[in-house]
Amino acid sequence: MSTRNRFKAEVPVSSLSQASSPSSPNGNMNSLKKAPSSPWYPTFLESILLAIYPFTLVLGSLFSVLNSTTRNTPYSGVLQSHPPSIAPSYFALKSNVFNVYFVKIGWVWITGAFFLFCFTHSSLGPRFQPTLTARRIRAIIRYTAVTAVWCAVTQWFFGPPIIDRGFRLTGGQCEIIYSDDPINNYKQDQMSDAREIFTHAACKVAGGSWRGGHDISGHVFILILGSAMLWLEILPDVLRNSGLREDRRIRMHDGAVKTAAVETQDNKGNVHVPSELGLGVRVALCIAGLSWWMLLMTAAYFHTWLEKFTGFLVAFSVIYAVYFVPRGVPAVRSLLGMPGV
Incomplete structure (x- = not known):
């Protein structure tokens, strides 16, 4: 018992602080006991x-x-946004x-x-x-x-x-749309060839709109x-x-x-x-x-x-x-x- 007490008394305070410091390898490993126990989870930060x-x-x-x-x-x-003429904000x-x-x-x-x-x-x-x-x-x-x-x-x-x-x-499909009102008065011409357009970009180029899906x-x-x-x-x-x-x-x-x-x-x-x-x-x-x-x-x-x-x-x-x-x-x-x- 006295040997253990004498050993503890001889350890410099600076060594103890270094051991618990996050910048030292040992202190870092000790502090990491608070880290998540599973590698599958994100850390707290x-x-x-x-x-x-x-x-x-x-x-x-x-x-x-x-x-x-x-x-x-x-x-x-259809536009996936507010119509430009009545957008509530510049960012809209x-x-x-x-x-x-x-x-x-x-x-x-x-x-x-x-x-x-x-x-x-x-x-x-x-x-x-x-x-x-x-x-x-x-x-x-x-x-x-x-x-x-x-x-x-x-x-x-x-x-x-x-x-x-x-x-x-x-x-969803591509629909050719003719309209004077961008919200309500849609008149659709669901052309068979328009339905065969398979990408949003191609539909837009064809003057159509991506709708339904x-x-x-x-x-x-x-x-x-x-x-x-x-x-x-x-x-x-x-x-x-x-x-x-x-x-x-x-x-x-x-x-x-x-x-x-x-x-x-x-x-x-x-x-x-x-x-x-x-x-x-x-x-x-x-x-x-x-x-x-x-x-x-x-x-x-x-x-x-x-x-x-x-x-x-x-x-x-x-x-x-x-x-x-x-x-x-x-x-x-x-x-x-x-x-x-």
């Missing part, structure tokens, strides 16, 4: 971040119902500058922000150098996987994209998918720069569940990942922030509740598959890796 998306959709949708101006302005299901116009030059070409902005971060942040490799390190390669593979799904859902999937295929499968909100899909991808890529570096601990858990090949920090440590337990923000992180934050604003505007002025919900559901499914499944499946993690490790 990730949960807050991801919860912003459904909250934004609900907030915008409630605004469209509770705001008297928006509620009393007729909504056209499809021609608003943010919709035309940001959302419509959203994946260009997302791609630019991703590669700027990828090749300017020292956690992925030498800054401003085209060196393909292992971390950069895995980040590009994640980007490619997400982009492939974006393309399949909105652009091309061995023919019409998934959104258009879903619209057709739920009873369920149309997943492409705006909601791309705004959530792109910004969430950027957030999850830069989040480990933002947290590390703030001195916060690594809470993500991963399943190892032997079945053990450990903190993701083990994959950034050398044999001595030292972490060799730079702590910085940098230009790439700041630009990604700006793009993600503007995406959030346009998501709120989309929720307030465009699409139905169900269309917005399905856009959200598809986007979240992709994000979970690329950024959370690898934590629980070592084989997938060996291919896709994880941001920040």
Whole structure:
């Protein structure tokens, strides 16, 4: 008993504080006992971040119902928006500058922000150098996987994209419409050749309208998918720069569940990942922030509740598959890796 007391008395206070410090390997491992026990769940901070998306959709949708101006302005299901001549807000116009030059070409902005971060942040490799390190390669593979799904859902999937295929499968078709009133006085000419148009874009070019089926909100899909991808890529570096601990858990090949920090440590337990923000992180934050604003505007002025919900559901499914499944499946993690490790 006296030996144990003498040992405890001889341990310097500074050593104890270092052991419990989040910046030290041992302290970090001890503090990670508070991390989620399963690799399949997002961390507390990730949960807050991801919860912003459904909250934004609900907030915008409630605004469209509770705001008297928006509620009393007729909504056209064909246009999927308020008619331009009576739009309740500048952001309710499809021609608003943010919709035309940001959302419509959203994946260009997302791609630019991703590669700027990828090749300017020292956690992925030498800054401003085209060196393909292992971390950069895995980040590009994640980007490619997400982009492939974006393309399949909105652009091309061995023919019409998934959104258009879903619209057709739920009873939708292209209808040639002649009207002087964009809301009420539709006179439809349901031509047999128009019904054979299988994509929204081709229907629009033919002077028709996409009607009758369920149309997943492409705006909601791309705004959530792109910004969430950027957030999850830069989040480990933002947290590390703030001195916060690594809470993500991963399943190892032997079945053990450990903190993701083990994959950034050398044999001595030292972490060799730079702590910085940098230009790439700041630009990604700006793009993600503007995406959030346009998501709120989309929720307030465009699409139905169900269309917005399905856009959200598809986007979240992709994000979970690329950024959370690898934590629980070592084989997938060996291919896709994880941001920040």
